[in-house]
Amino acid sequence: MTETPSFSLISTNKIIQMNDVWTSYDSKNFALSGVSLSIDRGTNYAIVGQSGSGKSTLLKLMNGMMTPSKGTIKMDYQTPNMNNKTFKKMMHTIGYIPQSLGLVKNISVLDNILIGALPRLSTMQSILKQFPKHEIQEAKRILKLVGLSGKESRKAYMISGGEKRRVAIARALMQKPTILLADEIVSELDHVTAREIMDLILDAQKKMNLTAIMVHHDMTLALEYANRVAVIKEGEKILEIGVEGDKIVDFQTGDMSIEEIMEMHNNDAKE
């Protein structure tokens, strides 16, 4: 699908712009085939799709861990590539939470959070593990914010699944991010914990004026929390909707009701 994006490249409001992006893990199969996205600054953007639809690949492209085989991506006007020095600086403020969370198991919760501050430390300070006082205070403040007070000295392998997610969020917030990328951060969690975590991100997003791009498996959660939802199926964006309360605006086929969207999503899930 080669959709022409409806944005101008000089628009200051667009923080992420993907134009006709194709990518593959091997030479034969495309993980993404011609996806275009345009995300406004401060948006809570959700990407929904089944397993293997290419939604995690989208996040990896945004933080430069992968490069597209065709098409262009701009993150705040820069092309993501983790080997590029200029973009590496930008990575300091892109919070990325992979599905596996990527916590360092054998260090404490506080140390995991402090990892987010590493780009602000000199090599010597990092080797000697001498974090400035204000960074430690900030880490403790975030620790409290995510509801983990009193657990700072616990090793990361000793805490529960929900707590691990909070640590991963805290590490990302410690980066003082402008963009937050989270890959199925609440999947496999019970409804109550999932909502607590989502509320936490929503709260942080508003306070820090973050642009959050979250990959979800669950359409209900995406519709509940996001301003925009893109649906990815087999590497293509098949739908992009704006959400305002219970009103949904479809940018491709006109307005749809939540029931219609859900029905469509459920049908996809059954396939």
Place this chain on the structure above:
Amino acid sequence: MTPKNNIVIAIIVGLVIVASYNVDANPVDFAEGIPNLGVIVAEIFVLESLIDDLKYIPTALWAMLETLQMAFIGTVIGVVIGLPLSMLAARNLNSKFVYAPTRALLAVIRTFPSILWALLFVIMVGLGPYAGVLAIVMYTIGFVTKLQYESIETIDSDPMDAVSSIGVSKFQLIRYVVLPESASHLLGQILYMFDYNVRQTSILGIVGAGGIGFFIINYIKFFEYGKAAMFMLVVLITVLAIDWISVKVRDKYIIKSQHGMDVKSK
């Protein structure tokens, strides 16, 4: 058992027989040699000489202490030099242009057994324990780095990717992800290396590189089997003790932390 497996087994058995013939490894000769062992044992257990040999226990203990110190210095310095090299040799941390030459260098170092390193250093720095220490350093560098870069390569890639995505430096990645995640393995390997080095250092004296082996080889040369046996007994007890201690340390601090990773989520 598939026919293919049978063929492989037949080939291996065939090769062992051919090779044994080539090196004159005849089981009959072994059986015939057993009585010679009896002669040595009989010489060792002459009561008078046994009592006489007890005088040499302090010498044996001092020689063993020297051996332990050599092994200790060699292991520590070998690890200090080896650890950065293993970081350079790990494929998940470096490009091919860095890890390939490092691995080649380490492979060359590993080619020589410690006794050959000891010979080389005896020529360089003269007879004595210093040559032995240098030999152990070289052997440790070659051996421990291989164990360590292999452990580093088995680290879970998730935290590596997540932390790399923050744009941290290589030093920071090593300090905050690689070392903590592989620490239990690395420590286990260092303990194993020390354990192994004590055994090795015990024989370096054969080429004049100090330690208890120097005494053992000389007693054997002069047919003083009783003294040689007593010195060997000291080595045996020391090695067993170190083995026991390192098992305890591994159980208490290392295995526990590895199991810790499996603690179930609440």
